[in-house]
Amino acid sequence: MLTIYRDEAGSVRESASLELPSEVIWIDLFDPTDEEKVFVESRTHIQVPTIEALSEIEASSRLQVNRGVIYLSTPILGRSDTPEAFLSPVGFILSPTVLVTVRFVKLSTFDQVAEQIHHDPSLATNVGVFTALLEAIVDRGADVLEGLRGELDQISRKVFRGNPSHRSHTVRSTDALRMTLSAVGAIGERVSQARDVLLGVGRIASFARDIGEGWITPEFRVRLRAVLKDVTSLNEYEAHLSGKVQFLLDAVLGYITIEQNNLFKVLTIASVVGIPPTLIAGLYGMNFKFMPELDWAWGYPFGLALILVSAIIPLIWFKWRGWF
Template structure:
């Protein structure tokens, strides 16, 4: 799907016949969502720039993700999507800054793109050029990542209270599942931020940004925001690791406590077992067998032999 944003227009318009694509002076943003080869060729013909393929977008070396070619600046960043689902994913998104126009190529639907598209309709002055559109999109992506981090931080904070203030008999499965999901989201946010950090640094080399003081200042502000969020990700990752270790430690403590109780009761019942074993022997001459009160005396000895170790363990604080 190919959509085009015209500066001052009524939002993104869908191009149904890409072979007839003709760009006007006010067309500043071409958004390719899961593009067909026909749509890619139409954009390449209009801009005179070769667009990276989906396979090239998936490469991880910086030289294949950040480069300048034929007067255009090609930037490929990793963007987090589906962060509010059980399976968040990181996907590459391409930004091609060619003169006054920006081309984006994506095979996912990041929420930040929808937010910026709505903002562009309300504030057309923020889309006067492709450089402004690029910075606006990056700003929306960074804001979205910040929101995800805030949500994850609040979730981790609530979970930390559950770890240390939970009833002793409450299960740990939900806590560990929550921390595991938080760690996955935090890791993917950090990967995306690292990618954006490199991309923002390289984007400053584009003539369209380097020659625009306002764009340079906004880009520098985004660079600081990304660095701050990356540091927060590292802190939160350490906090999640600590909580996971604490949860596993508490599980081990509770298991050891249960095993200790079983061991104590096993030891306490050894003396009665010994008494019962003695009087269960089939010797012919056992005086107590003929005693009228022998049965009750044996029971009393067994009870006393059980209570003795239990009282001793309790006095020592082991029970």
Template sequence: MLIPYRLADRRLERMLPSADLQEAIWIDLYRPQPEQASRIRAELGIEIPTLADMEEIEISNRLYREDGADFMTVILPGHSPDGKQLSGPVTFILTPDRLVTVRHHAPRPFDTFPARADRSSTGCGTHLRLFLGLVEEIVSRFADLLEAAGRSLDAIAARVYAGSSEPLTSAELEEALRAVGREGEVLARVRLGLLTMERMLSVFGLWRAEQNEHGLKTFVKTLMRDMQALEVHVDFLSGRVGLATDTTLGMVNLSQNQTVRIVSVVATLFLPPTLIGTVYGMNFHNMPELDWRYGYPLALVLMVLSGVLSWAYFKWRGWL
């Protein structure tokens, strides 16, 4: 999908895909088809990287200059076409007069930013300001994800840590573990995104230092500080995830130990009656109780009495 935008009254206005791309200040390519990549190459002279190129882990393949354009690839969290959460590469291409983005998944900032690009801290008067405004939107999205993860961890902690007369069931503990794991995955995606975004902005600052129009270099430094603060927050939440996981697993172990203890006590309750029944189940000839009229009732009484006494002792010791 090819989505071009142009400036209209210092705002972004979406153009028809068939419009003249020379008028576009931002071209967003979402899962570009070969004919769309060929059109960009023919009309603008920009070689669009393939998904395989974008997934290369070498720095030289993610951050490079070619034919006067800067190619910078980062890893951002988003959704696949079928709605699954994942992290995927997004390439920012800065030419002398426009921004081109290439992505194969759907990070939310690419849907929310066009409607409010003029309200970003840098505005959208030039393609560089547009680029930094989009980066700001992505950083804000990271902050929203971290805030949501913090609230989710608060809810899990309130349920798992709080003392309650009704202990959590195995199903509730299992769901708590799943919830903690999901938040851990979100934090990992955000951490990776912050790492690659910080590297991209560092390179952008070096390559575009000569284009310090109206304090853009200062804004780049502000974004870098914001991302570094978010990285500290990610580390803090990651520690909470580890603590919540350990605590929940401890609760699972306690629940299992309680079950095993009950089973062990029940088995022990039946041990004395089983011993009595086993002794009097032996058919040796010289057993005086075999010919005794009250031998069978006495054996039953002894078995019941031994079980009751065992139960009373365990109850007194607090094992039941």
């Protein structure tokens, strides 16, 4: 889909001229077709990158300058407010006269800036739109990190609060711990995705500010500098969340290990307690002719009592040692 901003009359699409009118400041390509790419390239005289080119991870591919035009790309979170969040590449092509964006997923930040264009005087230029997009992405990243912090706090309360000595403490059950481990791992993945977005935004903001020094006004240079400061602070906050994620992962794994040890403890006690009775029963099960207990009137009760005592004594010893 091709959207041209500050071209309400649609003159650009209808005109046969290969030059863009001065009022056009932003061309947004959303999952563009080949025809739309050719149209934009013919009007702007720039090359629209493919999704493969935008997905390159090396800095030389994400930050380029060609004939005074700045080519930038960074991953952006799609469905950022859901557990199914994913990274999708976004391209920014910034020239002294127009901004071209290329994306392949619906983004609320782009819709937000598109709505602001109609009533915000600061978005009267292509650099203003570019700066507003970066600010919206950073604000959205902050909201995502705050939401993840809330989810981590909720998990932390479930894991660490309550009396773990009560067997009714279901939060410490194996199934609950397994689900908690999956939830913490998913949050860790989303924190990692947010870090990739913030690092990408920081790189392109710094690069654009330095390369476009000749035609980016001081007002927007100051705003780009503020974007960089916000990215720095959010990176520190993200590092804090990453540490908390790792702490919760270690804690949950520790509880799982404790549950497994408790299971092994029960099996160990049962096996040790069962050894003496088995030994006694095996002793009196031997078919020797001369066994004095065979002639006793109370031989059978004596054997049963001996088996019972041999089982109770290890239990008393384990209780004294505090095993259960």
